[in-house]
Amino acid sequence: MSNEARIPEAALTGSLREYKLPExxxxxxxxxxxxxxxxxxxEYDVWPYAKxxxxxxRTHTTAKTDTGKDLAGVNFASQDYLSLASHPAIKxxxxxxIKGYGVHSAGSAALxxxxxxxxxxxxxxxxxxxxxxxxxxxxxxxxxxxxxxGIIRPDDHVVMDVLAHSCLQEGARAATQxxxxxxxxxxxxxxxxxxxxxxxxxxxxxLLVTESLFSMHSDTPDIGSLRALCDQYDAQxxxxxxxxxxxxxxxxxxxxxxxxxxxAADIIIGSFSKTFAxxxxxxSVKTPATAEYLKYYSATQTFSNALSxxxxxxxxxxxxxxxxxxxxxxxxxxxNNVLYMRHEMEKVGLETLGDPSAIVPVRVxxxxxxxxxxxxxxxxxxxxxxxxxxxxxQGGARFRVxxxxxxxxxxxxxxxxxxxxxxKTAELEYRTYREDENSSIHRxxxxxxxxxxxxxx
Numbered sequence: 001m002s003n004e005a006r007i008p009e010a011a012l013t014g015s016l017r018e019y020k021l022p023e024x025x026x027x028x029x030x031x032x033x034x035x036x037x038x039x040x041x042x043e044y045d046v047w048p049y050a051k052x053x054x055x056x057x058r059t060h061t062t063a064k065t066d067t068g069k070d071l072a073g074v075n076f077a078s079q080d081y082l083s084l085a086s087h088p089a090i091k092x093x094x095x096x097x098i099k100g101y102g103v104h105s106a107g108s109a110a111l112x113x114x115x116x117x118x119x120x121x122x123x124x125x126x127x128x129x130x131x132x133x134x135x136x137x138x139x140x141x142x143x144x145x146x147x148x149x150g151i152i153r154p155d156d157h158v159v160m161d162v163l164a165h166s167c168l169q170e171g172a173r174a175a176t177q178x179x180x181x182x183x184x185x186x187x188x189x190x191x192x193x194x195x196x197x198x199x200x201x202x203x204x205x206x207l208l209v210t211e212s213l214f215s216m217h218s219d220t221p222d223i224g225s226l227r228a229l230c231d232q233y234d235a236q237x238x239x240x241x242x243x244x245x246x247x248x249x250x251x252x253x254x255x256x257x258x259x260x261x262x263x264a265a266d267i268i269i270g271s272f273s274k275t276f277a278x279x280x281x282x283x284s285v286k287t288p289a290t291a292e293y294l295k296y297y298s299a300t301q302t303f304s305n306a307l308s309x310x311x312x313x314x315x316x317x318x319x320x321x322x323x324x325x326x327x328x329x330x331x332x333x334x335x336n337n338v339l340y341m342r343h344e345m346e347k348v349g350l351e352t353l354g355d356p357s358a359i360v361p362v363r364v365x366x367x368x369x370x371x372x373x374x375x376x377x378x379x380x381x382x383x384x385x386x387x388x389x390x391x392x393x394q395g396g397a398r399f400r401v402x403x404x405x406x407x408x409x410x411x412x413x414x415x416x417x418x419x420x421x422x423x424k425t426a427e428l429e430y431r432t433y434r435e436d437e438n439s440s441i442h443r444x445x446x447x448x449x450x451x452x453x454x455x456x457x
């Protein structure tokens with residue numbers, strides 16, 4: 001479909017939330033309306049999801065849309081923060097593991113699925129986190145789910161940030177009906193919920209759940225204050241550090257390390273899929289007894305196959321790099337890239353959100369506008385993920401730009417130029433669409449904002 005063809009209103013409006021609860025007795029047929037909406041968006045090239053790489057997820061890559069359209073360009077869509085996925089030592093470790101063990105664990109961790117590599121990896125993580133006990137999981141999502149589901153029982157309570165990851169929310173729903181959401185990073189709201197719970201229930205457990213870095217907003221909580229509230233109201237603290245573990249801070253301990261709060265968390269969850277060049281995840285707890293309990297009472301550990309020997313060897317080698325001088329150098333390169341990108345984005349009038357991290361959210365706004373901008377960006381030679389409602393607030397669609405340590409300033413300059421151009425041309429098209437619908441856009445255009453920013457500079 002040509003980009004010149006007028007995009008129907010239905011392709012620029014609506015969200016996944018509208019199709020979450022289909023109605024009717026036919027469980028198979030009632031989901032068709034969602035697929036019809038998907039296909040309409042695909043027809044006009046405004047369905048941004050399910051792209052696949054055709055080459056390694058490096059700083060420049062080739063990819064395909066889920067309709068088979070070829071894409072190529074500078075890559076800011078892959079989660080490979082320290083650029084380890086194609087690191088020679090990582091590939092050598094994976095190859096060596098295949099030769100020694102084959103490619104499959106062939107069992108759950110409870111039933112002969114572990115290898116000497118996975119046991120060494122547990123020890124490595126435990127040592128990195130000041131001597132905790134660590135359990136491995138096949139994915140980061142399964143670790144997050146298990147950390148809540150495996151600990152919480154029906155009469156217990158879970159207090160969590162409204163933006164907590166889906167694995168944490170689903171783990172809570174699987175365990176209890178006593179789930180208490182609070183406003184994002186709102187300490188007063190946290191205290192009100194803890195106070196209310198303890199006023200009515202002095203006998204059951206409370207798990208306070210947060211993330212060290214929230215991926216859609218790139219912001220972080222005050223972990224020390226959360227720890228103090230847990231102490232005051234006899235609660236335990238869970239911190240999911242999927243997005244900053246290994247990639248932020250001189251030592252690689254993320255915001256837990258930057259805030260000197262590694263020992264403050266009762267439960268720490270991590271993922272290998274962002275920094276450690278593999279799938280998989282872990283839970284680290286303060287006592288061996290808790291770890292042993294989780295091994296047999298968290299469903300995604302007991303009833304899933306263990307990490308493959310290739311995954312365990314890959315992550316173990318990644319940890320060696322993360323804890324070395326090379327790891328420090330890569331984290332420094334990553335943060336320099338992040339700071340440079342945020343500066344260059346803001347210099348031309350593009351709005352970046354949150355705090356500096358490997359995730360740079362760039363605000364677009366209306367979902368329809370964002371869909372056109374995403375199409376334009378891909379066609380221009382840059383790949384970045386679009387995130388829209390309900391993953392972010394309605395009208396708050398954004399590009400979730402993911403930076404790697406191996407990106408160059410030239411890569412970043414290219415993205416900034418192309419993203420600005422993609423948004424400017426999208427706004428012109430979207431403005432025409434809105435005017436045709438007898439609506440108006442009152443805020444300044446991206447072009448006007450960019451011109452104002454240039455004059456100010």
